[in-house]
Amino acid sequence: MNIRFLKWSVFLIILCYNHSVFSQGFQVNFLSQRQQGMGLAGSAAPYDASALFCNPGSTVFLDENNLVAGVTPVFGNVMFVDSSTQTAYRSNSPVGTPFSVYGMFQLKPAAKLKFGLSINTPFGSTIQYEDNWIGRFALTRLELKAIFIQPTFAYRIADHIGIGGGFVISKGKVNLQKDIPVQDSSGTYGHAELAGKAIGFGYNLGIYFNPSKQLSIGLSYRSKINMNLPNGEATFTVPNGLAANFPNGGFTGSLPLPSVTTLGFAYHPCSAFTVVLDINRVGWKVYDTLAFDYATNTSSLLDTKSPRLYKSIFAFRSGVEIKPCKSLALRIGGGYGFCPVPSGYVTPETPDGNRIYGTLGIGYSFCEKFCVDASFYYTKITRSDTNLETNLSGTYTTIALAPGLSISYKW
Numbered sequence: 184m185n186i187r188f189l190k191w192s193v194f195l196i197i198l199c200y201n202h203s204v205f206s207q208g209f210q211v212n213f214l215s216q217r218q219q220g221m222g223l224a225g226s227a228a229p230y231d232a233s234a235l236f237c238n239p240g241s242t243v244f245l246d247e248n249n250l251v252a253g254v255t256p257v258f259g260n261v262m263f264v265d266s267s268t269q270t271a272y273r274s275n276s277p278v279g280t281p282f283s284v285y286g287m288f289q290l291k292p293a294a295k296l297k298f299g300l301s302i303n304t305p306f307g308s309t310i311q312y313e314d315n316w317i318g319r320f321a322l323t324r325l326e327l328k329a330i331f332i333q334p335t336f337a338y339r340i341a342d343h344i345g346i347g348g349g350f351v352i353s354k355g356k357v358n359l360q361k362d363i364p365v366q367d368s369s370g371t372y373g374h375a376e377l378a379g380k381a382i383g384f385g386y387n388l389g390i391y392f393n394p395s396k397q398l399s400i401g402l403s404y405r406s407k408i409n410m411n412l413p414n415g416e417a418t419f420t421v422p423n424g425l426a427a428n429f430p431n432g433g434f435t436g437s438l439p440l441p442s443v444t445t446l447g448f449a450y451h452p453c454s455a456f457t458v459v460l461d462i463n464r465v466g467w468k469v470y471d472t473l474a475f476d477y478a479t480n481t482s483s484l485l486d487t488k489s490p491r492l493y494k495s496i497f498a499f500r501s502g503v504e505i506k507p508c509k510s511l512a513l514r515i516g517g518g519y520g521f522c523p524v525p526s527g528y529v530t531p532e533t534p535d536g537n538r539i540y541g542t543l544g545i546g547y548s549f550c551e552k553f554c555v556d557a558s559f560y561y562t563k564i565t566r567s568d569t570n571l572e573t574n575l576s577g578t579y580t581t582i583a584l585a586p587g588l589s590i591s592y593k594w
Contacts, residue, residue, distance in 0.1 A: 213255040213281050214303075216556035216589040220544015221502025222516025223560075224461040226447030227391065227401035231591050232285035235299040235335050238403040238447065239347030240389035242287055243297055243339040251285040253589025255558070259581065261310065261534050265317050266569070266576040272316035277309050283589075299335040301349075304328070312531065319362040319372075321573045322531040329355035333387060343393050351385040353408055353440075359532075363429070367422045373429070379415030383408040383440065401447040407469055408440040417477070428483040435476050441466040441495070455506040459516075463500070467493040467523035491528060496521040502542065514544030514558070522566075529568035534579030536566030552593050560585040
């Protein structure tokens with residue numbers, strides 16, 4: 184028996200890094216509550232320090248120091264219907280709580296040079312399927328945690344043009360479990376658990392241009408990052424007679440995370456109305472092969488090099504903001520994201536498909552320095568597939584709800 188369990192643990196660390204609306208289960212990258220309310224768009228509409236993440240070049244047009252902190256609980260569950268028996272199996276996943284903290288600072292008022300720092304968790308969640316489900320040899324439980332740190336500098340090179348760049352440090356943790364199709368004398372299946380920490384480095388660049396009071400344009404680029412797992416640990420629970428075939432020990436792996444290019448537009452026909460549009464290109468084509476090494480190889484535990492053949496995709500996001508009064512903002516938006524995963528590679532960890540979603544949002548300023556923003560996100564994804572590795576065949580239906588809340592302080 185060739186156990187290819189590690190490949191999924193490494194693959195799932197990739198998912199911690201998403202910048203935009205990639206269609207990957209109920210995973211969504213939440214940047215800020217204002218953008219979430221407007222369909223996750225806004226790279227050309229700087230509102231607060233959260234612009235550090237989506238377009239650092241736009242932050243020079245923020246006139247004050249600013250701190251923003253927010254959280255977006257994700258309520259997501261997956262139902263799988265087996266194609267042969269039509270039996271339905273469901274996940275029982277606890278709530279994920281992605282958070283973000285942004286700080287933007289200037290040495291003096293109206294300074295051309297500004298500094299910022301962002302800390303966020305584009306993904307942090309747990310998925311757990313019910314006992315004895317048909318895909319238990321592919322996955323029983325997955326827990327992911329990731330933190331991204333980005334120090335950033337931005338500079339206004341002209342009255343209407345700003346540029347910015349940041350260095351990205353990506354750190355992640357994963358715990359992945361599944362059953363092994365070997366049984367002891369009582370009929371209990373074996374079990375495998377893989378845990379590891381990953382680290383990678385990259386950069387983020389942006390340019391912002393507002394040719395008029397009504398129109399602004401943003402272009403940003405987030406680089407590919409190679410995530411490395413230098414010291415993963417594999418633990419196997421199997422009958423004593425098979426223990427030599429499944430030795431506990433270490434593993435290593437490395438994978439490229441895709442680059443993301445975003446072109447954004449914002450139109451302000453008046454001070455009380457804003458329309459935004461973002462177009463993303465995600466370079467998933469770099470993920471064509473998955474390779475990794477176990478510290479100890481046996482006939483049942485081999486190093487692997489597997490094709491993935493992902494394709495680069497586009498995602499489109501748009502939204503509007505209306506201000507009925509100076510202190511109140513109402514938002515609505517939505518988007519469409521193509522799926523990078525080809526047929527034959529859909530897994531229980533990433534029940535992937537093209538995604539349509541909708542969002543709502545509201546913001547209220549208590550005074551000039553303090554405001555609160557809230558948002559709500561909804562999506563439903565359906566994808567039928569037969570996995571080429573596990574032969575797991577059926578239809579996945581994923582539903583995700585994500586209410587969010589943030590506070591902002593300016594001085």
